[in-house]
Amino acid sequence: MIKIISARDRVMKLFGGEEIDRPPCFSGMGNVTAEGLKELGYKFASIHLDARKMADSSATTYKLFGFECGVVPFDLCVEAEALGCEINVYAHLEDILYPTIKKKIIHTEDEMDIAIPSGLQHRGRIPLVCEAIRLLKKDIGGEVPVGTYVLGPFTLAGQIMELNDLLKLSFKKPDKVGRLLDALADAVILVAGEYEKAGVDYITVREMGATSDVLSPRVFKGLILPYLKKIFEKISVPSVLHICGKTNDIVPFMAESGARAISVDQKNDVAESRKKLGKEARIFGNYDPYNVLVAGRPELVRETVRKCVNDGVSAVWPGCDIWPTVPPENFKAMMEEIRKDGR
Amino acid sequence: MVTEDKKKELLERLKNAVIQYDEDTAKEAAKEVLDVGMNANDAIFNGLVSGMEEVGRLFEAQEYFVPELLMCADALYAGLDILKPHVQQLDLGVKGSVVIGTVEGDVHDIGKNIVKMMFDVAGFTVYDLGRDVPLDKFVEEQLKTDSDLVCLSAMMTTTMVGMKKVIDDLRAKNPNVKIMIGGAPVSQDIAEKWGADGYAKDANNALKDAINMISSLKKLKEEAEARKSR
Numbered sequence: 001m002i003k004i005i006s007a008r009d010r011v012m013k014l015f016g017g018e019e020i021d022r023p024p025c026f027s028g029m030g031n032v033t034a035e036g037l038k039e040l041g042y043k044f045a046s047i048h049l050d051a052r053k054m055a056d057s058s059a060t061t062y063k064l065f066g067f068e069c070g071v072v073p074f075d076l077c078v079e080a081e082a083l084g085c086e087i088n089v090y091a092h093l094e095d096i097l098y099p100t101i102k103k104k105i106i107h108t109e110d111e112m113d114i115a116i117p118s119g120l121q122h123r124g125r126i127p128l129v130c131e132a133i134r135l136l137k138k139d140i141g142g143e144v145p146v147g148t149y150v151l152g153p154f155t156l157a158g159q160i161m162e163l164n165d166l167l168k169l170s171f172k173k174p175d176k177v178g179r180l181l182d183a184l185a186d187a188v189i190l191v192a193g194e195y196e197k198a199g200v201d202y203i204t205v206r207e208m209g210a211t212s213d214v215l216s217p218r219v220f221k222g223l224i225l226p227y228l229k230k231i232f233e234k235i236s237v238p239s240v241l242h243i244c245g246k247t248n249d250i251v252p253f254m255a256e257s258g259a260r261a262i263s264v265d266q267k268n269d270v271a272e273s274r275k276k277l278g279k280e281a282r283i284f285g286n287y288d289p290y291n292v293l294v295a296g297r298p299e300l301v302r303e304t305v306r307k308c309v310n311d312g313v314s315a316v317w318p319g320c321d322i323w324p325t326v327p328p329e330n331f332k333a334m335m336e337e338i339r340k341d342g343r
Numbered sequence: 344m345v346t347e348d349k350k351k352e353l354l355e356r357l358k359n360a361v362i363q364y365d366e367d368t369a370k371e372a373a374k375e376v377l378d379v380g381m382n383a384n385d386a387i388f389n390g391l392v393s394g395m396e397e398v399g400r401l402f403e404a405q406e407y408f409v410p411e412l413l414m415c416a417d418a419l420y421a422g423l424d425i426l427k428p429h430v431q432q433l434d435l436g437v438k439g440s441v442v443i444g445t446v447e448g449d450v451h452d453i454g455k456n457i458v459k460m461m462f463d464v465a466g467f468t469v470y471d472l473g474r475d476v477p478l479d480k481f482v483e484e485q486l487k488t489d490s491d492l493v494c495l496s497a498m499m500t501t502t503m504v505g506m507k508k509v510i511d512d513l514r515a516k517n518p519n520v521k522i523m524i525g526g527a528p529v530s531q532d533i534a535e536k537w538g539a540d541g542y543a544k545d546a547n548n549a550l551k552d553a554i555n556m557i558s559s560l561k562k563l564k565e566e567a568e569a570r571k572s573r
């Protein structure tokens with residue numbers, strides 16, 4: 001008999017390689033909903049700047065819909081900001097706009113040899129995210145796992161310098177880019193360590209900038225994978241490597257990174273990836289968070305859960321952030337459908 | 344007079360320089376084109392641009408990825424910079440100008456940059472507003488530059504709705520301007536619903552549609568003027 005006492009228990013057992021009753025349905029990426037914000041009366045722009053609001057907003061996805069995790073933060077600017085970039089949260093607008101980098105710190109090739117500021121882990125919003133993790137743990141941590149994410153070194157590099165330049169230099173001056181990625185890997189390790197201290201249950205490394213929609217598998221393997229390995233070696237809690245978009249050709253490399261699980265989106269053919277990687281590999285995915293969960297009808301929402309499971313995912317997990325405008329009935333339908341597999 | 348063989352050789356060199364993203368060779372070959380007195384238009388279209396067409400094919404076939412594409416574009420621009428001052432008149436049937444940018448709240452600009460490149464290649468005057476562009480800025484820039492075409496890019500379903508505002512605003516201020524939208528979440532359906540004149544799923548189609556739109560626009564203008572003068 002498999003005994004699962006909570007959603008957290010199920011996820012932790014999955015990461016630990018133990019047998020579980022059914023795949024969990026959770027995420028390692030942002031999953032705040034407009035419905036949750038409405039409940040709390042918070043503006044989207046405000047929840048990135050206040051630990052309490054960040055934690056509360058995150059918890060609503062579990063509380064309202066039974067989603068099996070709590071994840072903070074919601075944007076991709078935390079590390080870049082700690083490194084010295086300026087961000088924009090669009091406080092003047094009512095619409096849901098995700099924070100972006102307003103001012104980068106590297107403008108020319110010569111500025112690429114950066115030193116990681118001392119005490120990086122205490123800069124910018126990193127303490128705020130740590131506080132949000134602690135609050136979230138206190139609130140729902142007994143029932144569901146609490147996760148967070150960091151950027152992969154290449155995606156982070158694209159946040160602190162012009163992406164066009166980074167892409168070209170990956171070809172023209174791979175050594176130079178390699179040195180930057182190495183430094184950024186150190187930064188990511190520092191930040192991840194701080195999140196671990198705050199008590200997070202699992203950490204996702206988001207390296208979407210290195211998707212095969214943009215970069216060739218060859219460059220991924222040669223230039224990026226070594227630094228991902230360096231990071232995963234240093235993360236002690238369960239870890240996930242996420243890359244969205246086209247990933248069929250790079251899943252073997254992703255699996256080599258040392259992450260406890262890999263995460264892919266709807267563009268990945270999971271049945272094929274499962275064949276490539278074998279029974280034991282933990283593959284999370286590949287639920288389409290927009291075209292199905294937001295724009296689909298509840299029947300499609302349910303069928304897609306079935307398809308993910310039948311294709312062989314280890315966890316039903318959205319391919320990117322849950323999109324805030326998800327209709328409540330769709331979210332509920334997704335959770336109902338996955339629970340049918342339990343017992 | 345330049346021989347046919349020499350001409351062929353230079354065109355081939357220009358083309359390969361673009362495909363092999365070799366800026367130096369592109370520059371050298373472009374200079375030689377001028378030295379031997381070969382026609383600059385010919386060198387641009389049958390050399391550089393024809394190389395870029397092949398690059399587009401390699402990109403679609405996933406032999407090339409975005410970095411390669413950007414480097415090929417650099418090689419093309421390197422040749423173009425040298426040849427352009429010597430072009431009598433770039434004649435594509437139309438001469439157009441375009442305002443392009445990624446809408447407010449959206450920093451995804453890889454796709455936009457590729458579309459922009461196609462317009463550059465085709466000899467359009469391009470006003471690139473960059474990414475995360477405040478919605479009013481599009482209207483302002485169009486009025487300031489009197490461009491034929493405004494191209495909006497968005498990669499997110501949330502920022503995409505900003506396009507509708509820009510379209511409405513542009514229409515109110517300047518009913519004649521052509522508007523084209525694109526980016527992964529955008530579709531033909533949405534373009535029609537929001538009253539854009541065009542949508543394209545990739546950069547090649549964007550350019551083809553744009554040329555068609557602008558020629559029809561020019562025709563309308565000419566007809567109107569002909570009527571006035573009658």
Ligand code: B12
Nearest residue numbers: 245320449450451452453454496499500525526527545549
């Ligand atoms: C790279 C990337 C990033 C980079 C962007 C860097 C940059 N400078 O561009 C970074 C890391 C910064 C980023 C950030 C975010 N991202 Co992002 N990102 C991507 C990714 C992986 C690739 C996009 C890309 O460049 N594709 C390659 C280019 C060549 O294709 P393209 O853009 O579609 O362009 C072609 C056509 O669409 C067309 N086209 C484009 N524009 C135009 C315009 C006109 C007029 C025409 C005619 C045609 C046209 O022609 C182009 C050439 O063929 C996609 C996922 C994916 N694999 O697609 C997610 C994706 C776009 N991101 C997504 C999200 C959610 C985010 C974030 C909100 C995450 C967060 N929590 O903060 C932030 C947003 C920040 C912000 N406010 O903008 C989601 C959007 C989901 C949705 N429902 O809208 C996507 C789809 C991922 C997913 N699977 O869900 N991201």
